[in-house]
Amino acid sequence: MSRFEDIYGTAPEAQASAPGRVNLLGEHTDYNDGFVLPIAIPQQTQAAMRRNGQTQFSLHAAELGQTVHFALAQPPAEHFASYVYGCLVLAAEGGTAIPPLDIHVASSVPIGVGLSSSAALEVATLRCLRQLLGLALDDVQIAQLAQRAEIEFAGVRCGIMDQMASSLAGADRALLLDTRSLARRFVALPPSSSVLVLDSGIARSLAGSGYNARRAECEQAARLLGVASLRDVPGVDALAALPEPLQRRARHVLTENARVLQAVDCCSDAAAFGALMNQSHASLRDDYEVSTAGLDSLVALLQAQPGVFGARLTGAGFGGACVALCQAGALPEVSRAVLAAYAAAGHSGCQLVPPAP
Numbered sequence: 105m106s107r108f109e110d111i112y113g114t115a116p117e118a119q120a121s122a123p124g125r126v127n128l129l130g131e132h133t134d135y136n137d138g139f140v141l142p143i144a145i146p147q148q149t150q151a152a153m154r155r156n157g158q159t160q161f162s163l164h165a166a167e168l169g170q171t172v173h174f175a176l177a178q179p180p181a182e183h184f185a186s187y188v189y190g191c192l193v194l195a196a197e198g199g200t201a202i203p204p205l206d207i208h209v210a211s212s213v214p215i216g217v218g219l220s221s222s223a224a225l226e227v228a229t230l231r232c233l234r235q236l237l238g239l240a241l242d243d244v245q246i247a248q249l250a251q252r253a254e255i256e257f258a259g260v261r262c263g264i265m266d267q268m269a270s271s272l273a274g275a276d277r278a279l280l281l282d283t284r285s286l287a288r289r290f291v292a293l294p295p296s297s298s299v300l301v302l303d304s305g306i307a308r309s310l311a312g313s314g315y316n317a318r319r320a321e322c323e324q325a326a327r328l329l330g331v332a333s334l335r336d337v338p339g340v341d342a343l344a345a346l347p348e349p350l351q352r353r354a355r356h357v358l359t360e361n362a363r364v365l366q367a368v369d370c371c372s373d374a375a376a377f378g379a380l381m382n383q384s385h386a387s388l389r390d391d392y393e394v395s396t397a398g399l400d401s402l403v404a405l406l407q408a409q410p411g412v413f414g415a416r417l418t419g420a421g422f423g424g425a426c427v428a429l430c431q432a433g434a435l436p437e438v439s440r441a442v443l444a445a446y447a448a449a450g451h452s453g454c455q456l457v458p459p460a461p
């Protein structure tokens with residue numbers, strides 16, 4: 105894996121990193137002003153920068169072995185570069201002159217599986233820029249700029265969970281976030297439990313998927329109910345007036361918000377926490393319809409395994425990763441047994457968290 109020095113022949117002036125995240129509960133609630141409960145994962149993205157004294161920016165992505173060149177007035181065509189470009193343009197719009205830079209990014213966050221590789225890239229880029237130029241941005245403002253970069257430059261109308269998690273969460277405790285007020289606090293995992301993340305091996309394309317369509321359905325449901333967002337609906341009884349599928353979509357959002365708050369109340373009880381994860385998966389599968397047959401079978405194998413308190417798809421869905429809460433000591437055997445059974449059923453999965461040594 106290349107370093108900044110290998111590509112540009114000199115040391116960087118600034119370096120920063122940011123983690124990916126796995127969401128434990130609260131899926132598709134953030135763009136409805138609801139509650140989420142992500143935790144950072146050990147894998148990080150690193151950004152390094154140096155003023156290059158030229159007229160163009162150079163951006164090298166170590167994983168791709170690719171360098172692209174662009175100016176602020178001339179966007180790069182490569183999709184991966186649009187996240188970095190978006191951050192630079194938004195920082196410039198904030199009133200700071202951004203000089204042309206040599207930029208190097210490297211990442212161990214798994215890409216395209218629902219662990220927020222794009223948020224990690226955005227937050228690492230903005231942290232590095234803050235350090236290089238002394239930008240007066242706090243960690244919440246970094247998350248907000250990163251979210252705008254994703255919406256305005258990568259075309260995903262995402263909520264703010266991923267960028268807040270990458271900017272503010274740690275890997276030892278979960279981050280309970282109210283995405284409306286941005287009020288937040290850290291929540292310990294149930295005692296003697298560990299987080300396992302397995303990749304289903306099913307490819308997922310967020311922008312090309314139904315993500316934006318689901319968000320539009322939620323907005324339509326809120327409009328029909330006469331509220332600013334689904335957060336403002338008092339209870340599921342109020343949903344009876346909605347046509348399908350809007351009623352099911354809104355029911356998922358309301359019940360999922362309630363599950364996050366319940367989980368935080370019972371976070372000393374791993375079995376109760378796990379049961380809420382199982383309910384979340386059923387709701388994402390049946391009401392929100394963002395699961396797939398492969399994800400359902402991986403989740404079913406996890407849920408049936410001794411030592412697993414609960415399991416669900418994580419992230420936007422349509423493929424990608426599943427998360428399970430396991431008895432800490434049982435984790436290696438859970439992972440081995442479930443991946444073997446998943447392979448026997450003709451699929452190809454792998455363990456993502458904890459990362460392979």
Ligand code: GLA
Pocket residue numbers: 130131132133134135262263264265266419420
């Ligand atoms: C993606 C988005 C988030 C969130 C999740 C679903 O990760 O970036 O904002 O909506 O999907 O919970």
